[in-house]
Amino acid sequence: MEQRMKEDAPPDIRIDALCVRIGARDVLCGIDLSLRKGELVVVVGPSGSGKTTLLRAINRLNESFPDCTTRGSVRMKLGDRIVDIYGGDLSLPEIRRRVGMVFQTPAILPFSIEKNIALPLRVALGLKPRDIERRMEHALLDVGLWDEVKDRLKSPARMLSGGQQQRLCLARTIALEPDVLLLDEPTASLDFRAAARIEQWMIDHRDRYTILAVSHSLGQTRRMADRVCVLKDGRIVEMLEREHIVDAEGYYGRMEKLF
Amino acid sequence: MKPTVDRFWKTVSWLSGLIVSASVSFLIGFLLWKGVHAVSPRLFFGDTAWQDALFGRRPVFDGIWPAVVGTLSLVVFASLIAVPIGVAAGIYLSEYATARQRRWIGSLVDLLSATPSIVMGLFGFTLILFLRKTIFPNAQTGLMLAAGCIALIVLPYLIATTQAALQGIPEESRLLGASLGLTKWQHIRHTLIPLSAKGILGGVVLAIGRAAEDTAVILLTGVMARAGMPRNLWDKFEALPFHVYYLAAEHRDAAELAQGFGTALVLLMVTTFLFGFSYWIEKQAARRWNSA
Amino acid sequence: MTDHRFSAEAQALRRTARRELWIERILLAAAGLSAAVVVAIFSMLVWFCLPLFTEHRLGAVLAWRWDPIHQHFGILPMLITSCMLTILALCIAFPLTIGICSLLHGTIRNGVLRRMLLFLVHFMTGIPTVIYGFVSVFVLVPLLRWVFETGTGFSLMAACLTLSVLILPTMVLVLHAELDQAEARYRLTAEALGFSAEQTMRSVLLPACRRALIVTVLLGMGRAVGDTLVSLMVAGNAAQVPHSLFDSVRTLTAHIALVLATDSHSMAYQSVFAAGLFLFLLMSCFQAVLRFWAKSGASFR
Numbered sequence: 001m002e003q004r005m006k007e008d009a010p011p012d013i014r015i016d017a018l019c020v021r022i023g024a025r026d027v028l029c030g031i032d033l034s035l036r037k038g039e040l041v042v043v044v045g046p047s048g049s050g051k052t053t054l055l056r057a058i059n060r061l062n063e064s065f066p067d068c069t070t071r072g073s074v075r076m077k078l079g080d081r082i083v084d085i086y087g088g089d090l091s092l093p094e095i096r097r098r099v100g101m102v103f104q105t106p107a108i109l110p111f112s113i114e115k116n117i118a119l120p121l122r123v124a125l126g127l128k129p130r131d132i133e134r135r136m137e138h139a140l141l142d143v144g145l146w147d148e149v150k151d152r153l154k155s156p157a158r159m160l161s162g163g164q165q166q167r168l169c170l171a172r173t174i175a176l177e178p179d180v181l182l183l184d185e186p187t188a189s190l191d192f193r194a195a196a197r198i199e200q201w202m203i204d205h206r207d208r209y210t211i212l213a214v215s216h217s218l219g220q221t222r223r224m225a226d227r228v229c230v231l232k233d234g235r236i237v238e239m240l241e242r243e244h245i246v247d248a249e250g251y252y253g254r255m256e257k258l259f
Numbered sequence: 260m261k262p263t264v265d266r267f268w269k270t271v272s273w274l275s276g277l278i279v280s281a282s283v284s285f286l287i288g289f290l291l292w293k294g295v296h297a298v299s300p301r302l303f304f305g306d307t308a309w310q311d312a313l314f315g316r317r318p319v320f321d322g323i324w325p326a327v328v329g330t331l332s333l334v335v336f337a338s339l340i341a342v343p344i345g346v347a348a349g350i351y352l353s354e355y356a357t358a359r360q361r362r363w364i365g366s367l368v369d370l371l372s373a374t375p376s377i378v379m380g381l382f383g384f385t386l387i388l389f390l391r392k393t394i395f396p397n398a399q400t401g402l403m404l405a406a407g408c409i410a411l412i413v414l415p416y417l418i419a420t421t422q423a424a425l426q427g428i429p430e431e432s433r434l435l436g437a438s439l440g441l442t443k444w445q446h447i448r449h450t451l452i453p454l455s456a457k458g459i460l461g462g463v464v465l466a467i468g469r470a471a472e473d474t475a476v477i478l479l480t481g482v483m484a485r486a487g488m489p490r491n492l493w494d495k496f497e498a499l500p501f502h503v504y505y506l507a508a509e510h511r512d513a514a515e516l517a518q519g520f521g522t523a524l525v526l527l528m529v530t531t532f533l534f535g536f537s538y539w540i541e542k543q544a545a546r547r548w549n550s551a
Numbered sequence: 552m553t554d555h556r557f558s559a560e561a562q563a564l565r566r567t568a569r570r571e572l573w574i575e576r577i578l579l580a581a582a583g584l585s586a587a588v589v590v591a592i593f594s595m596l597v598w599f600c601l602p603l604f605t606e607h608r609l610g611a612v613l614a615w616r617w618d619p620i621h622q623h624f625g626i627l628p629m630l631i632t633s634c635m636l637t638i639l640a641l642c643i644a645f646p647l648t649i650g651i652c653s654l655l656h657g658t659i660r661n662g663v664l665r666r667m668l669l670f671l672v673h674f675m676t677g678i679p680t681v682i683y684g685f686v687s688v689f690v691l692v693p694l695l696r697w698v699f700e701t702g703t704g705f706s707l708m709a710a711c712l713t714l715s716v717l718i719l720p721t722m723v724l725v726l727h728a729e730l731d732q733a734e735a736r737y738r739l740t741a742e743a744l745g746f747s748a749e750q751t752m753r754s755v756l757l758p759a760c761r762r763a764l765i766v767t768v769l770l771g772m773g774r775a776v777g778d779t780l781v782s783l784m785v786a787g788n789a790a791q792v793p794h795s796l797f798d799s800v801r802t803l804t805a806h807i808a809l810v811l812a813t814d815s816h817s818m819a820y821q822s823v824f825a826a827g828l829f830l831f832l833l834m835s836c837f838q839a840v841l842r843f844w845a846k847s848g849a850s851f852r
Contacts, residue, residue: 061739096742348581351578369838376779526679
């Protein structure tokens with residue numbers, strides 16, 4: 001009953017006929033996808049299938065690379081209006097503030113822990129120091145990093161372990177208070193325990209943000225996902241709903257066939 | 260978002276770009292405007308016919324041909340001295356030297372590169388003083404002394420580019436040569452040097468450009484305003500950059516001033532060509548690595 | 552039969568080994584010679600400055616007046632001029648360098664303007680010093696004379712303006728190379744966080760290149776202090792302490808050139824060697840600091 005109600009609600013992100021061409025190659029073709037808050041969607045697929053490009057199409061980061069053309073539409077619900085991300089209503093920096101991204105390897109800036117979070121808040125959002133402090137503490141508490149770093153906020157961020165750095169990047173992104181989170185294999189470079197922490201965080205926060213994640217691990221996907229989107233050669237070849245994911249044998253069987 | 264700071268930064272950057280572009284464009288334009296009509300056979304050879312001048316049958320009085328020959332001789336002799344030593348030293352530092360040797364020799368060569376060119380000229384001058392007091396009472400500053408000092412100025416460039424070119428060879432290419440059972444020198448000579456030849460050549464061209472434009476060294480080691488063609492390797496000589504300097508300060512009439520602009524233009528064309536050539540070689544070498 | 556072949560092979564191997572050894576020796580000699588040169592230069596400078604210390608004439612050279620006719624051989628005015636000129640030239644060149652790099656890595660990151668600007672800067676490195684001086688003599692000096700109506704135009708101001716344009720391209724290229732590296736590492740992250748191109752340049756790339764900024768300044772200072780022709784041609788060459796930007800002044804480098812060209816008094820010569828030694832030591836300090844910065848920077852990567 002609840003599931004059906006969720007499906008009737010208008011999607012927070014709606015991707016229609018998305019095609020991304022880089023150089024001479026069509027990396028993505030005919031992608032139709034709807035994302036909602038409260039529903040963790042995970043994208044899986046063999047390497048080169050366009051998973052990262054799909055993510056980057058939503059915050060328009062593909063355009064940082066030369067020779068890239070995008071066709072189709074990506075519409076996002078902001079407040080009570082619907083905005084076409086490619087339509088020009090929002091500037092690129094504005095889009096990226098609302099659509100946060102976490103990369104595969106922790107992309108920390110060469111500054112202190114504090115400055116890693118404070119700098120985007122100050123420069124991109126123009127917040128005052130008090131607000132910055134508040135948001136920073138909030139974000140660090142949220143990802144469970146506050147107790148570990150509160151005494152050494154001014155030390156360089158590269159001194160942290162891999163898992164801590166990735167959580168810092170997560171904190172940095174959510175401090176901007178985005179509506180959407182794009183997570184590109186966020187646990188790929190982390191050890192088992194650090195990975196589990198981030199997984200749990202994603203599960204706990206799926207009602208707060210519209211989350212689209214790419215995962216390299218079928219097991220992880222099975223643990224986290226409400227819906228699984230299988231990408232192959234730039235096309236969606238399968239969408240799995242919760243009931244098909246929960247059943248282990250069926251899930252792995254289908255995955256093997258698809259890959 | 261601090262729009263005022265952003266706007267300020269943007270304005271300053273655009274202004275900087277504009278100021279610099281405008282200055283340089285103006286400089287080149289000005290030289291072209293004032294000098295282009297002076298560039299003619301007359302600029303080079305004065306009243307003497309060019310065949311007579313080229314074969315030394317008659318002296319050139321009002322032309323810059325002696326200065327061209329002087330600069331050319333300086334460049335050739337400086338290169339003959341500096342290139343073998345510089346490339347050899349670069350090879351040694353890259354392939355044979357221990358870490359300790361590399362640190363010491365490297366520091367000293369760095370110091371050499373930091374020596375101001377006027378101090379190098381001073382060094383050359385004092386060499387003559389030494390010779391006068393000891394074995395050669397008639398020692399004079401001249402072409403070979405100046406060429407030697409210029410060679411010392413460009414030596415660090417050559418060593419650095421040779422070292423960098425050799426160090427830039429990827430591991431696979433190095434291992435390939437070694438695995439063929441060559442001795443160390445054979446490996447260097449037949450594998451590494453051909454691979455780094457472009458980089459080394461770029462360094463040589465750069466050194467030539469530096470030798471052609473130097474003025475401070477030759478000021479103290481034998482350049483003169485009206486020396487004519489150098490009669491032998493130890494004679495006084497003329498040079499293009501000195502001619503430009505001299506005419507700026509001591510031109511007597513409009514004709515000499517025009518000659519100054521013409522000379523400046525010729526010098527600029529020579530150095531532009533050399534630096535452009537070196538840049539092109541560098542790009543070729545870089546492209547090789549990117550495709551390999 | 553086996554013995555005979557064996558010894559021929561062994562002989563050939565020994566010859567090769569000997570030849571290899573000689574080649575290594577020759578290469579070492581070349582490297583050693585290159586290293587020894589700077590020692591010779593330093594020794595020469597010290598040797599000729601020794602009389603100043605042994606005969607207690609240092610005071611005569613470290614004095615404020617240069618007037619050989621009246622037996623004054625002080626080089627302090629030239630020293631002050633060299634320092635002032637360097638600092639002033641840097642004050643102009645450094646902001647311009649940052650501005651141009653901001654342009655290259657910020658606003659005109661993509662497109663044809665960037666390539667044109669880079670080409671221009673590269674071209675500037677190929678322009679001989681004497682050409683900068685030459686154009687200044689016939690354009691800048693009269694312009695200053697006309698605008699400010701003081702003196703002949705041959706002044707500290709003319710020299711510092713020309714010198715800043717001279718040292719600019721090297722500074723830009725060094726900073727630009729570092730910024731390129733920083734860009735490769737941090738641009739995507741910054742863009743994903745919602746930074747504009749200018750904000751990325753200002754808040755991320757420049758702070759990440761703090762070390763390179765210092766290297767840039769040191770390189771610029773080194774080139775400015777060591778330059779002879781610009782000050783020789785446009786600074787006026789009066790041996791006095793500058794009291795205004797429009798005073799005619801003389802740098803240490805120009806001093807060496809002028810004295811050796813004209814004077815033959817031994818004390819005048821000695822002032823020249825003192826100037827030369829000072830310049831050499833100053834440049835060595837710059838070099839040492841540069842090396843130190845480069846090394847400590849590398850260890851943090």
